[in-house]
Amino acid sequence: MQSEHALICGPLRAPAPGWTARADAIVVGSGVAGLTSALHLRDLGLRVLLVTKAQIDEGSTRWAQGGIAAALSEEDSPEDHMTDTMVAGAGLCDPDGVTILVTEGPHAMRELMEWGARFDTDPSGSIALTREGGHHRDRIAHAGGDATGREVSRALVAAVHASPEIEVIENALVLDLLRSADGAAQGVTLHVIGTGQRDGVGAALAPAVILATGGIGQVFGQTTNPYVSTGDGVALAVRAGASVADIEFVQFHPTVLWLGPHAQGQQPLVSEAVRGEGAVLRDDAGVAFMADEHPLADLAPRDIVAKAIMRRMRATGTEHVWLDGRHLGADVWVRRFPTILESCRLRGIDPVTDLIPVAPAQHYVSGGVRTDIDGRSSIRGLYACGEVACTGVHGANRLASNSLLEGLVFSRRIAAAVSADELLPAEPMPQGTPGVLIPVQLRRPMQRIMDEDAGVLRSATSLRRAAAWLAEVVRSAPQDVRPTTENWETTNIMTIAQVLVRHALLREETRGSHWREDFPESEVDWQVRLVTHMDAAGTFDSTLEPVP
Numbered sequence: 001m002q003s004e005h006a007l008i009c010g011p012l013r014a015p016a017p018g019w020t021a022r023a024d025a026i027v028v029g030s031g032v033a034g035l036t037s038a039l040h041l042r043d044l045g046l047r048v049l050l051v052t053k054a055q056i057d058e059g060s061t062r063w064a065q066g067g068i069a070a071a072l073s074e075e076d077s078p079e080d081h082m083t084d085t086m087v088a089g090a091g092l093c094d095p096d097g098v099t100i101l102v103t104e105g106p107h108a109m110r111e112l113m114e115w116g117a118r119f120d121t122d123p124s125g126s127i128a129l130t131r132e133g134g135h136h137r138d139r140i141a142h143a144g145g146d147a148t149g150r151e152v153s154r155a156l157v158a159a160v161h162a163s164p165e166i167e168v169i170e171n172a173l174v175l176d177l178l179r180s181a182d183g184a185a186q187g188v189t190l191h192v193i194g195t196g197q198r199d200g201v202g203a204a205l206a207p208a209v210i211l212a213t214g215g216i217g218q219v220f221g222q223t224t225n226p227y228v229s230t231g232d233g234v235a236l237a238v239r240a241g242a243s244v245a246d247i248e249f250v251q252f253h254p255t256v257l258w259l260g261p262h263a264q265g266q267q268p269l270v271s272e273a274v275r276g277e278g279a280v281l282r283d284d285a286g287v288a289f290m291a292d293e294h295p296l297a298d299l300a301p302r303d304i305v306a307k308a309i310m311r312r313m314r315a316t317g318t319e320h321v322w323l324d325g326r327h328l329g330a331d332v333w334v335r336r337f338p339t340i341l342e343s344c345r346l347r348g349i350d351p352v353t354d355l356i357p358v359a360p361a362q363h364y365v366s367g368g369v370r371t372d373i374d375g376r377s378s379i380r381g382l383y384a385c386g387e388v389a390c391t392g393v394h395g396a397n398r399l400a401s402n403s404l405l406e407g408l409v410f411s412r413r414i415a416a417a418v419s420a421d422e423l424l425p426a427e428p429m430p431q432g433t434p435g436v437l438i439p440v441q442l443r444r445p446m447q448r449i450m451d452e453d454a455g456v457l458r459s460a461t462s463l464r465r466a467a468a469w470l471a472e473v474v475r476s477a478p479q480d481v482r483p484t485t486e487n488w489e490t491t492n493i494m495t496i497a498q499v500l501v502r503h504a505l506l507r508e509e510t511r512g513s514h515w516r517e518d519f520p521e522s523e524v525d526w527q528v529r530l531v532t533h534m535d536a537a538g539t540f541d542s543t544l545e546p547v548p
């Protein structure tokens with residue numbers, strides 16, 4: 001399936017690097033996937049350069065509330081965790097990847113605790129476990145009640161800072177991949193703001209590059225992701241010609257605090273764990289509507305809850321539904337959900353006495369840079385870990401609290417692969433033909449188009465409209481856009497938007513978090529992975545990959 005249009009944003013050419021740094025491996029990103037990749041690489045004796053776009057603790061990980069899923073209790077087993085993961089993934093999970101995730105998960109959790117992360121415990125001193133959507137067992141470990149990501153980030157950042165083998169460069173936006181004459185990764189170009197000698201555009205050179213840049217939330221107008229989530233790693237990989245997959249499967253979290261129709265940017269999450277503790281969704285008339293939707297009611301897999309809410313909002317002509325956690329009582333709110341409690345109270349809502357207005361918003365992308373089960377992308381020396389990657393473990397819809405786990409488990413495997421693969425440093429080639437940069441002024445209009453036409457509910461009409469708009473923006477982009485951080489980021493979200501809309505249009509079915517109004521059923525013929533790469537001429541080429 002080739003694209004009719006010649007392209008979009010081709011490989012971009014940054015100004016000539018003003019400085020060079022060298023290491024054995026470069027890790028791009030400082031969430032759970034990036035930090036643990038760096039620690040594992042260090043343990044294998046490699047010199048690591050970790051580059052991160054803002055401050056080291058500013059990625060998505062810090063915002064994770066619910067926790068980390070792992071079969072840690074005697075009543076649970078990796079097999080049960082696997083079953084729930086596969087069911088949520090709606091036929092597109094890679095069974096080998098999922099087996100690795102659930103069997104290596106408990107060990108990865110113990111390792112995380114050895115690095116200093118402290119999880120909440122029950123009165124007997126065991127790790128306290130709760131439940132979230134799609135899980136048939138209590139298996140979600142949490143910290144600080146609902147501040148799991150903050151604790152994980154704190155512990156891992158401290159471990160990285162205590163490692164002289166890991167050099168950290170902050171405020172470093174990754175631009176493009178550097179490659180040798182035979183196509184292997186040899187490093188990245190970076191745009192660094194204000195750190196002395198390493199200021200401006202530079203080259204970080206190493207024969208192994210691990211992308212751990214997190215999510216793509218800023219492609220949409222309302223997201224739970226922080227402002228740094230502009231999909232820089234996915235966009236870099238697309239421009240370099242690496243394969244990306246499953247990018248149409250964008251997860252909309254069902255319960256995001258509704259702040260009004262004009263709210264933009266990062267929105268406050270109300271964790272699934274609140275429903276795990278007993279809160280229920282109600283419509284405007286007070287009806288607890290999830291009981292009629294799924295045997296697990298309010299704890300159905302996330303895509304099912306998000307769709308049910310959207311249908312209810314349409315049927316009742318409302319802009320949100322309500323989450324009722326009043327019966328949980330003040331003690332539970334204070335002890336288990338201090339972050340959510342504060343975030344609601346700041347906005348004049350007291351969950352102890354009030355219903356919480358919630359609506360779905362972008363939260364996660366299940367696809368990304370296509371990798372094997374050891375994190376290798378289709379480009380030699382380029383690896384991807386965490387949300388930026390498509391290992392296939394999430395299929396069409398990620399099971400709640402499997403994301404931090406994926407970062408923990410696959411970072412270890414990637415470090416082992418980097419150390420086993422014969423990667424040789426070589427002189428990078430000059431970069432290819434420049435594409436266009438998209439100015440930041442187009443960011444908000446682009447997000448609006450993506451919200452309206454490629455959001456929760458999609459159709460051929462809406463997706464064609466989005467595709468035409470995006471193509472026109474690229475076609476008419478001025479040639480003299482300055483290479484600022486904001487313009488690069490806008491270009492990155494434009495690149496991802498184009499692949500996402502293409503995939504959503506091609507996939508003529510409804511499956512997991514991809515919901516087509518004009519193709520409302522799942523189709524057996526579509527039980528395949530859609531994989532796309534950009535060829536040297538800047539044209540997208542998509543193929544179908546069987547799912548075992």
Ligand code: SIN
Nearest residue numbers: 065066271272400401
């Ligand atoms: C949540 O706490 O509801 C989010 C958990 C997740 O995205 O896995």
